[in-house]
Amino acid sequence: MAQVSAVSPLAPDQFPQLEKVDGVELFVAPIGAGYHGRKNLLVARMIEGTSVAGVLTKSKCPSAPIDWCKQNLPQGLARGLVVNAGNANAFVGKVGAETVRATADAAATILQCDASEIFISSTGVIGEPLNAGPLVDAMSAALGASATFEDAANAIRTTDTFAKGAGASFDLDGVEVVISGIAKGSGMIAPNMATMLSYLFTDVPVSADVLKSILVDGNAKSFNAITVDSDTSTSDTCLVFATGAAKSRGVEPITDLDDPRCADFAQALHAVLKDLALQIIRDGEGATKLMVVKVEGAVSDQSADVIARSIANSPLVKTALAGEDANWGRVVAAVGKAGEPADRDQLQIRFGDLVVAKDGYRSPDYSEDDASQYMKNQQIEIGVSLGLGDGEATIYGCDLTHGYVSINGDYRS
Amino acid sequence: MAQVSAVSPLAPDQFPQLEKVDGVELFVAPIGAGYHGRKNLLVARMIEGTSVAGVLTKSKCPSAPIDWCKQNLPQGLARGLVVNAGNANAFVGKVGAETVRATADAAATILQCDASEIFISSTGVIGEPLNAGPLVDAMSAALGASATFEDAANAIRTTDTFAKGAGASFDLDGVEVVISGIAKGSGMIAPNMATMLSYLFTDVPVSADVLKSILVDGNAKSFNAITVDSDTSTSDTCLVFATGAAKSRGVEPITDLDDPRCADFAQALHAVLKDLALQIIRDGEGATKLMVVKVEGAVSDQSADVIARSIANSPLVKTALAGEDANWGRVVAAVGKAGEPADRDQLQIRFGDLVVAKDGYRSPDYSEDDASQYMKNQQIEIGVSLGLGDGEATIYGCDLTHGYVSINGDYRS
Numbered sequence: 001m002a003q004v005s006a007v008s009p010l011a012p013d014q015f016p017q018l019e020k021v022d023g024v025e026l027f028v029a030p031i032g033a034g035y036h037g038r039k040n041l042l043v044a045r046m047i048e049g050t051s052v053a054g055v056l057t058k059s060k061c062p063s064a065p066i067d068w069c070k071q072n073l074p075q076g077l078a079r080g081l082v083v084n085a086g087n088a089n090a091f092v093g094k095v096g097a098e099t100v101r102a103t104a105d106a107a108a109t110i111l112q113c114d115a116s117e118i119f120i121s122s123t124g125v126i127g128e129p130l131n132a133g134p135l136v137d138a139m140s141a142a143l144g145a146s147a148t149f150e151d152a153a154n155a156i157r158t159t160d161t162f163a164k165g166a167g168a169s170f171d172l173d174g175v176e177v178v179i180s181g182i183a184k185g186s187g188m189i190a191p192n193m194a195t196m197l198s199y200l201f202t203d204v205p206v207s208a209d210v211l212k213s214i215l216v217d218g219n220a221k222s223f224n225a226i227t228v229d230s231d232t233s234t235s236d237t238c239l240v241f242a243t244g245a246a247k248s249r250g251v252e253p254i255t256d257l258d259d260p261r262c263a264d265f266a267q268a269l270h271a272v273l274k275d276l277a278l279q280i281i282r283d284g285e286g287a288t289k290l291m292v293v294k295v296e297g298a299v300s301d302q303s304a305d306v307i308a309r310s311i312a313n314s315p316l317v318k319t320a321l322a323g324e325d326a327n328w329g330r331v332v333a334a335v336g337k338a339g340e341p342a343d344r345d346q347l348q349i350r351f352g353d354l355v356v357a358k359d360g361y362r363s364p365d366y367s368e369d370d371a372s373q374y375m376k377n378q379q380i381e382i383g384v385s386l387g388l389g390d391g392e393a394t395i396y397g398c399d400l401t402h403g404y405v406s407i408n409g410d411y412r413s
Numbered sequence: 414m415a416q417v418s419a420v421s422p423l424a425p426d427q428f429p430q431l432e433k434v435d436g437v438e439l440f441v442a443p444i445g446a447g448y449h450g451r452k453n454l455l456v457a458r459m460i461e462g463t464s465v466a467g468v469l470t471k472s473k474c475p476s477a478p479i480d481w482c483k484q485n486l487p488q489g490l491a492r493g494l495v496v497n498a499g500n501a502n503a504f505v506g507k508v509g510a511e512t513v514r515a516t517a518d519a520a521a522t523i524l525q526c527d528a529s530e531i532f533i534s535s536t537g538v539i540g541e542p543l544n545a546g547p548l549v550d551a552m553s554a555a556l557g558a559s560a561t562f563e564d565a566a567n568a569i570r571t572t573d574t575f576a577k578g579a580g581a582s583f584d585l586d587g588v589e590v591v592i593s594g595i596a597k598g599s600g601m602i603a604p605n606m607a608t609m610l611s612y613l614f615t616d617v618p619v620s621a622d623v624l625k626s627i628l629v630d631g632n633a634k635s636f637n638a639i640t641v642d643s644d645t646s647t648s649d650t651c652l653v654f655a656t657g658a659a660k661s662r663g664v665e666p667i668t669d670l671d672d673p674r675c676a677d678f679a680q681a682l683h684a685v686l687k688d689l690a691l692q693i694i695r696d697g698e699g700a701t702k703l704m705v706v707k708v709e710g711a712v713s714d715q716s717a718d719v720i721a722r723s724i725a726n727s728p729l730v731k732t733a734l735a736g737e738d739a740n741w742g743r744v745v746a747a748v749g750k751a752g753e754p755a756d757r758d759q760l761q762i763r764f765g766d767l768v769v770a771k772d773g774y775r776s777p778d779y780s781e782d783d784a785s786q787y788m789k790n791q792q793i794e795i796g797v798s799l800g801l802g803d804g805e806a807t808i809y810g811c812d813l814t815h816g817y818v819s820i821n822g823d824y825r826s
Contacts (some may be wrong), residue, residue, distance in 0.1 A: 057749075058750075058752065059746070059749030059750055060748065060749045060750075060751070060752065060753065060754065060755040060757070061745050061746070061748055061749030061755060061757040061760065062749070062757070090742075090745075091742065091745050091757065091770065091773060091774065091775075092773075092774055092775075093758065093772060093773045093774035094758075095774075125742075126742040126745065126746075127741065127742050127745075127770065127774070127775045233746060234745065234746055234749055315728070315813075315817070315821070316821055319817070319818055319821035319822035320821070320822065322818065322822040323821070323822040325822075328540065329503075329504065329538075329539040329540050332474050332503075332504050332539065332540075332647065333472070333474070333539075333647055335473070335474055336470075336472030336473045336474030336475070336647055337471075337472055337473075338473070339471065339473065340473065341473065342473040342474060344473070344474040344475070344504065345506065345507075347474065347504075357504065357540065359506060360504060360505075360506045361504065361505055361506035361540070362504075362505075362540045399822075400728075400818060400822070401818060401822070402815050402818050402819075404728070404732070404818075405732055405735065405813060405814060405815050405817075405818055406815075408728070408729060408732035408733070408736070409732035409733065409735040409736040409738075409812075409813070409814065
């Protein structure tokens with residue numbers, strides 16, 4: 001059996017230095033005995049007037065906390081976030097919604113707000129009832145001392161091999177504003193789920209509708225552009241909280257997408273989202289290589305996206321990467337099976353800058369030595385040009401290794 | 414590293430006893446030095462009046478032989494079949510079509526028919542030019558002595574761990590008629606393709622259009638209902654040849670789908686197709702368990718099919734099977750991610766006869782001991798009831814093991 005690394009070989013050297021965000025206080029605590037001895041409750045308290053936007057799993061079998069967030073997001077107001085790790089509160093029948101309600105009510109009392117301003121996530125085992133009692137007790141205990149973003153990122157981990165954070169600071173109206181974010185995913189172990197959770201906080205004053213629009217755009221090129229094993233969790237959640245605290249330093253609220261400052265804010269937010277998303281790939285189970293699939297020349301962006309996902313999710317392409325094999329035949333097969341318009345005889349395939357195939361045939365410049373050398377890199381770019389139109393897409397994935405099978409198959413429940 | 418078995422643990426005990434089919438002669442020979450020392454050319458000669466129907470890969474990047482078969486199938490007439498193993502003649506630019514043309518012309522001369530009555534398949538490496546010369550030489554040599562179906566099944570193997578055959582004999586107009594078939598798939602090794610090839614032969618006199626209709630129906634519940642790793646080859650082919658030789662024994666031709674004898678013929682043909690398809694799953698790379706996914710209660714058969722494939726292709730479900738873990742949480746996630754209508758709180762999930770979850774919650778009758786015991790079986794049935802309608806589907810798959818990763822990843826090209 002293959003060894004599973006304690007920490008992913010693709011992990012960053014250390015947790016980044018993240019700026020505090022005015023208007024946000026973080027707290028962590030263990031629920032009961034904690035999760036593998038770790039503090040596994042995160043509570044975030046936000047000041048009045050904080051706006052929120054989110055994207056949630058499209059799973060048709062979502063967890064109870066997803067239902068709760070979905071119901072509250074349209075209001076666009078947030079005062080609290082409660083996340084527990086270890087139990088997903090998913091597929092537990094009606095008791096799931098009852099636990100969420102009890103948790104939100106308790107948080108609303110503690111944070112002195114309306115329950116509809118409390119956002120809740122749960123990650124961990126599914127099918128096991130989650131009791132609100134110990135969670136509420138932990139919540140009260142948590143508020144004793146405030147925590148850092150690194151503490152928060154650690155609290156929401158399940159089988160992640162490292163805590164994930166990313167941030168940005170930039171100038172708006174001559175004032176320095178910040179975005180700090182954390183994420184978890186995509187480790188999983190019996191019978192847990194591959195849940196992706198992410199929470200971003202900013203002091204920029206921005207209305208919920210503008211925030212939503214910018215988040216959706218950024219999400220498409222970050223969390224929605226990554227795939228470890230094509231499996232979607234019942235609990236995937238990304239929430240962005242904007243406290244607006246920078247108003248007190250003279251930043252005017254952004255309330256309109258036509259506001260020219262949207263571009264600056266979007267650029268920073270998108271960079272943080274992408275950084276967090278790539279960290280999730282870097283913690284993909286058993287991953288030893290990061291795969292970047294760039295498709296261009298498709299008939300549309302949508303078509304390019306389908307083809308890029310077909311490549312990034314192909315078990316044959318993924319195992320070829322693990323084997324450091326420049327196996328473009330498997331890339332051709334993955335393009336072909338995508339079902340999107342493609343012309344075999346116009347296809348060009350690159351590994352990095354090396355053109356391995358073009359015009360429906362192995363490139364005359366192809367050097368097996370060069371290709372083998374390139375495949376030893378930790379980050380591998382697979383480029384596909386279809387030559388049919390202007391559609392393009394980039395999808396991030398990882399290799400499929402013995403480590404993946406060990407993590408997900410070598411156990412008895 | 415996991416050991417890869419020489420022969421799949423799911424292989425049948427032996428190649429079945431297949432009946433000769435009147436009007437068909439089989440020949441095998443090595444092309445050059447053969448393929449790993451094996452005879453790797455199959456030639457089948459059929460009598461005049463033989464009708465043919467086929468289903469071909471839907472890959473948008475098909476091989477040159479696929480283009481050739483696609484062009485000839487509408488005519489519905491066949492006199493010869495030529496299959497080589499070791500080189501797929503795929504993604505080799507224009508030279509691919511030239512090789513096919515030269516092979517067909519040579520076969521037409523040898524078998525004294527029109528080139529359009531010659532059907533061609535190639536399986537093996539892609540991206541390497543295939544020379545017609547050695548293939549044509551081998552063809553001439555092959556016709557010296559006739560071969561058995563087992564010889565034929567061996568000739569078309571690439572990395573298959575066993576030769577695949579299935580047959581049926583049944584009564585039509587008081588006369589015994591036969592169907593004998595062979596298949597290959599889905600072994601693959603660098604840089605070969607997971608090609609599925611199958612050829613069936615019958616002495617039943619049946620028109621090409623009726624044959625096509627019955628084949629398409631049967632294919633949907635056999636070759637199109639199996640998945641090893643969701644990867645589609647550039648060369649997948651299933652052809653059925655009907656010599657009509659049973660006419661001489663008094664069987665009237667079937668030329669109309671309303672002919673009541675269609676049901677008998679279809680039943681037999683479908684059974685052979687399904688037997689061959691399941692043998693391909695049983696030879697799935699690294700497979701140690703056969704997975705049968707039965708979905709019922711979906712809003713439509715199409716919807717049930719999408720959900721069943723989502724489960725059968727989920728790496729998390731596949732590794733759970735490898736780990737003999739009754740992990741219904743991963744089944745819930747796979748249902749959820751399929752994107753088809755599903756109601757979490759009406760979902761029922763079975764492993765074999767054991768109801769593990771119902772009404773959106775773990776079944777009160779659930780016994781972990783019973784479930785663990787069941788998961789030790791070589792064939793695992795996962796049943797999902799959605800409770801929404803009458804749609805149903807059955808999809809066959811296999812587990813994802815270290816063996817799969819070893820076969821497809823543990824090498825350098």
